[in-house]
Amino acid sequence: MAASAAPSVGELSQDARDVIRTKTIEGSERLRHWIDLLRELADADERLDARRNRMKRFAIGFTVALFPTAFLTAFGAAALSGVAPRAVPLVFVPGACLVVADIVFICRFLGLKRVDLSNGFRETVLPVMEALSEDVPEKGKVKLSLDVGPVVRSSNRISRQNVPSRWRKLIETVYESPWCNVVAPLADGTKLMLGIVGRATSYERHYTSRSGKWKSKTKWKALVTVTAAILPGTAGLGWDAGKVGQRASKAKAKAKDNTKIKLAAKGEGEVCRLVRRFKAKGGKAELPSVEPGEVVNMLMQLCSMLKTSAGERGQS
Amino acid sequence: MTDTGTHSCRAKVGLLFLRDCDRPARADCARCGRPVCGEHAVRDEKGTLCPECSTENRRLADRPAAQSVVRRRRYYGGAHYHPIYFGHHHYYSDDDFRAFDGREMIQEEHDGEWDDADAGGADDYLES
Numbered sequence: 001m002a003a004s005a006a007p008s009v010g011e012l013s014q015d016a017r018d019v020i021r022t023k024t025i026e027g028s029e030r031l032r033h034w035i036d037l038l039r040e041l042a043d044a045d046e047r048l049d050a051r052r053n054r055m056k057r058f059a060i061g062f063t064v065a066l067f068p069t070a071f072l073t074a075f076g077a078a079a080l081s082g083v084a085p086r087a088v089p090l091v092f093v094p095g096a097c098l099v100v101a102d103i104v105f106i107c108r109f110l111g112l113k114r115v116d117l118s119n120g121f122r123e124t125v126l127p128v129m130e131a132l133s134e135d136v137p138e139k140g141k142v143k144l145s146l147d148v149g150p151v152v153r154s155s156n157r158i159s160r161q162n163v164p165s166r167w168r169k170l171i172e173t174v175y176e177s178p179w180c181n182v183v184a185p186l187a188d189g190t191k192l193m194l195g196i197v198g199r200a201t202s203y204e205r206h207y208t209s210r211s212g213k214w215k216s217k218t219k220w221k222a223l224v225t226v227t228a229a230i231l232p233g234t235a236g237l238g239w240d241a242g243k244v245g246q247r248a249s250k251a252k253a254k255a256k257d258n259t260k261i262k263l264a265a266k267g268e269g270e271v272c273r274l275v276r277r278f279k280a281k282g283g284k285a286e287l288p289s290v291e292p293g294e295v296v297n298m299l300m301q302l303c304s305m306l307k308t309s310a311g312e313r314g315q316s
Numbered sequence: 317m318t319d320t321g322t323h324s325c326r327a328k329v330g331l332l333f334l335r336d337c338d339r340p341a342r343a344d345c346a347r348c349g350r351p352v353c354g355e356h357a358v359r360d361e362k363g364t365l366c367p368e369c370s371t372e373n374r375r376l377a378d379r380p381a382a383q384s385v386v387r388r389r390r391y392y393g394g395a396h397y398h399p400i401y402f403g404h405h406h407y408y409s410d411d412d413f414r415a416f417d418g419r420e421m422i423q424e425e426h427d428g429e430w431d432d433a434d435a436g437g438a439d440d441y442l443e444s
């Protein structure tokens with residue numbers, strides 16, 4: 001395991017080490033168990049991220065320092081070769097030390113990169129779970145399926161094709177990862193489902209520059225689709241079709257809102273799904289982080305469309 | 317600590333839906349008199365406070381028992397959310413103005429946001 005590159009990983013629980021090794025979390029456990037595990041992983045990931053960034057800075061610094069050192073070494077060796085040939089090997093010592101240190105930092109950086117987890121679980125999933133901790137019954141089992149690896153990897157590639165364009169070649173590659181799926185019972189028997197799908201698309205543009213050289217440039221587009229759904233459980237709790245219709249038409253009217261609401265039959269009940277998309281553009285293959293407040297807001301929007309004869313609204 | 321006999325804790329729990337804690341009460345809030353269990357009791361030098369009252373004091377608002385109240389206020393405030401309450405103990409805190417006149421006002425304002433939408437356009441989203 002790459003844990004040897006980061007001693008703090010060894011201090012983690014067996015479950016957390018397994019997650020770092022496999023990059024997946026899957027199972028049906030109490031919410032408290034998941035929160036504890038994710039909190040442990042989040043702390044470790046933050047520590048490892050900080051350490052990795054430090055190693056990266058050192059590696060870059062030492063690599064930059066190698067250039068003037070190589071120049072000075074060559075100059076010193078040339079100057080000394082006529083005066084004191086025996087001292088020439090000594091001139092190479094600082095340069096050699098720099099090379100060794102640089103290799104050590106690069107190896108440590110790569111080792112820490114192998115154990116890195118994507119940040120979505122600690123920026124979105126954990127805070128949402130903490131916010132819902134009182135809604136889920138203590139003994140209720142929460143089904144969780146998390147992929148904490150990077151979205152851009154060969155197993156997530158769903159298509160790669162040449163796209164017709166004005167450039168010499170434009171290759172579009174799409175990676176998709178349904179990295180989060182949560183099914184949780186709420187205290188009154190209502191079921192809550194939350195799914196997050198990340199999609200990263202790269203556009204690799206090959207073109208000929210004015211000087212006649214072949215060049216290429218890659219741009220990324222990332223899209224995160226969050227689906228929140230609620231299946232009312234308690235007798236007396238159901239969907240207010242009027243409110244659902246109003247919200248659905250409002251969402252449809254707003255083209256930029258990227259929100260869809262859908263009511264569908266499931267078993268004996270009706271499930272209402274709220275889907276929202278978050279976009280990001282740029283040079284990096286990173287998925288946009290979804291604020292936990294946005295997810296909780298989606299769930300609250302769903303719950304506000306419920307009508308009940310068992311309870312009442314208004315007290316907080 | 318006050319002996320509250322067979323009273324149950326009247327702290328509200330939940331975010332999407334609210335209900336009563338209903339664990340056996342261990343003390344009464346020194347400010348509002350509400351019975352609270354050990355988990356929801358926030359203790360300071362002046363006595364025991366319930367989670368709602370403890371949020372008045374910034375020093376106590378960081379306590380775990382007060383955190384859920386702080387979280388609820390933060391999320392509800394931004395979204396004008398009125399959760400369904402499945403409990404039995406009706407009470408209002410100082411800042412629960414929505415439970416009185418303001419409640420209707422905000423509800424009307426909130427409903428108004430959606431009035432201009434074309435209700436017929438939702439038909440294709442609905443499946444039975």
